[in-house]
Amino acid sequence: MILHGYFRSTASWRVRIALGLKGLVAQQVFHHLRQGEQRAPDYLAINPQGLVPALVTDEGAVLTQSLAICEYLDETHPEPPLLPAQPLARAKVRAAAQLIASDIHPVQNLKVLQRLRDLGHDEAQVQAWARAVIEEGLEAFQALLPGDAGRFAFGDRPGLADLCLVPQLGNARRFGVALRWPRLTQIEAACLELEAFKAAVPGVQPDAE
């Protein structure tokens, strides 16, 4: 498998964690988003959307969208599972993951912030936009977590919600969000004791700056 990504892309980071949790190794190819390498013709031939991540399977199929890739990995390599067994529990974990993947990340990613700059906003306004989106989103994420706190977001095993949360908290820090949700940073600390999470952080990727 080949994972096309970028060290700081939170969506790529999610997939790196999922691969690690499954004990899978993918060859990593990095595309420098700030230099627009994801728009190079050879990458657009792989993923016409010009976004990372993209996972190329051993059969040569190209998979996009981080959560779809994670569910694929979960279906093809069931152990350890990224989702609980029961439909209701699965729906709750998926909702928490999707809250981050739909309601936070796309509204504060590089592309949207560039749109704001193109509209004439200065860096302070751009950063304030990102912070507001992240703060509102993390507040909502916390409200979705079960009251009977396990070590991880949903119980005592890390899964789809955790692998979205940890990168999003990383992004929150980059934008200077004050992390006022102790439950979330406790989950993050529990995750970062695990090799799969440690090996996925941006700072240890080969393309880290």
Next chain:
Amino acid sequence: MILHGYFRSTASWRVRIALGLKGLVAQQVFHHLRQGEQRAPDYLAINPQGLVPALVTDEGAVLTQSLAICEYLDETHPEPPLLPAQPLARAKVRAAAQLIASDIHPVQNLKVLQRLRDLGHDEAQVQAWARAVIEEGLEAFQALLPGDAGRFAFGDRPGLADLCLVPQLGNARRFGVALRWPRLTQIEAACLELEAFKAAVPGVQPDAE
């Protein structure tokens, strides 16, 4: 089951289609988003995120995030399936659905457009933002579809990608996007021959204006 929604919310619209395809009937409760009813305390007690849709199951569990709800309906009522059987095919359909649910809709929804107005942008700039996001997203969505065109987005049965596409095309028209993707409007036409899609359009909902 109770579905909390709003006639024009494309995320609610997706769930209405999914319920219809499964032959399920939910009591519908509508919240007027433009009047801020989703922020009323009684609704926040159900969904702290203050977003629609939320599905309350017969057991009283509250499910949020439209795609998580659709996957729940698919797991609890497997026929007819909203996803293909094979992991690779499932990943492709999920990626197309998530492209709309993550990369288009949240970047052009009511909340984000209001943020732009709050930053001082006039209606022309707000609408241009929405159009740009939708056009870029639909172009990318089309590129994800298989070359061997079936009646629907992926083959001859409607599923998760179709139930995202049809509402997004509805939104595109509202924002004055010129629909230059014949394959997408053909899929939409095929969908709208089906009762599940017909009954879900905003114009026939009890709260339609």
